[in-house]
Amino acid sequence: MDLTGKTVLVTGGTGSFGTRFVERLLAEQDPRAIRVFSRDELKQYDLQRRLGDDPRLRMLIGDVRDLPRLVRATRGVDVIVHAAAMKQVPACEYNPSEAVQTNVIGSENVVSAAIENDVPLTLALSTDKAVNPVNLYGATKLCQEKLIVQGNAYAADSVARFACVRYGNVVGSRGSVVPLFKAQAAGGAVTITDADMTRYWITLDEAVDFVLASLDRMGGGEVFVPKIPSMRITDLAEALAPGAERRIVGIRPGEKLHETLLTEDEARHAVEADWGFVILPEYASWSSKAHDGAPVADGFRYASDTNDRWLTVDEVRAMAADVAPVA
Secondary structure: OOOOOOEEEEEOOOOHHHHHHHHHHHHHOOOOEEEEEEOOHHHHHHHHHHHOOOOOEEEEEOOOOOHHHHHHHOOOOOEEEEOOOOOOHHHHHHOHHHHHHHHHHHHHHHHHHHHHOOOOEEEEEEEHHHOOOOOHHHHHHHHHHHHHHHHHHHOOOOOOEEEEEEEOEEOOOOOOHHHHHHHHHOOOEEEEOOOOOEEEEEOHHHHHHHHHHHHHHOOOOOEEEEOOOEEEHHHHHHHHOOOOEEEEOOOOOOOOOOOEEEOHHHHOOEEEOOOEEEEOOOOOOOOOOOOOOEEOOOOOOEEOOOOOOEOOHHHHHHHOOOOOOOO
16 A cells, blocks of 8 residues: 555554554555554654654654543544554463453553544454454454454545455564574473464564554455465474474463464355455445455365465574564
8 A cells, every 4th residue: 555645653662563554665665654652662762763764754642442542543644554552471371361451451452542533544463363263362462353343434434445464374473483492492492282283374564564564455344354365383493493402391371283264154255366465344334445356165274284385494584583582
């Protein structure tokens, strides 16, 4: 999507995705302003030093839990990219109320603020963990998806429209296994939860490209799912720590052996395009957009272990080349 002349607000704008998204917009497009909305002043300071004194950049301290602050921050905004979240599974399990406040109530606040200020486009970032969730993080992201999709019903008399993107693990994002494996490789041994584990894999730049494309495609109420490759955890270990000892430590609480991006039930109201899938809203009381593509076959399931695209060891190594080891 061309965001030239637009005012864009990025919640969680100092996170892994938010940082790359802001960098790309400043370098490749000419937005009127980018408002980075986050609660960590140090990360904002670091980001501003990195990006320089660009007059299009606005640093707004705030928390998505704070509706009045969000309403003020979204005044005059054309596009919201909602990337703020608590996403570490153990932290969400140990602090469940905090996870709900940020991921669920925070998303509800984003919807309310966008409607209040007639923000035309709001796109929220979801995750494969939201599909048949087995941990609180996934459950809160499932709730987020429902709130964002049905936010269109509350915006019936507004220009505001809402949609989601749902994708898999991001290479090198904070908390990713890639920096961990790189650090462990120096010690001669890596810890593997289960040798049969598979995951979807996407780079930060691919995620940014997908978000921009989805902003262009959205009409309101969709969940956009990209076609992305799968990776075996053993191939990741071979790519990042060849020759290192592999210690099997067992699957962690709240973790799946494989991940799913589209279920059989969702397939009944989804269409498939060359680039991915559009999950259409089931309860659309608003005027929705028609999407090019073929209806998904009955019983189809898009899962990491049955994917038809797999990364080789060399491809994994190349994707992770620029990721620094965890300190």
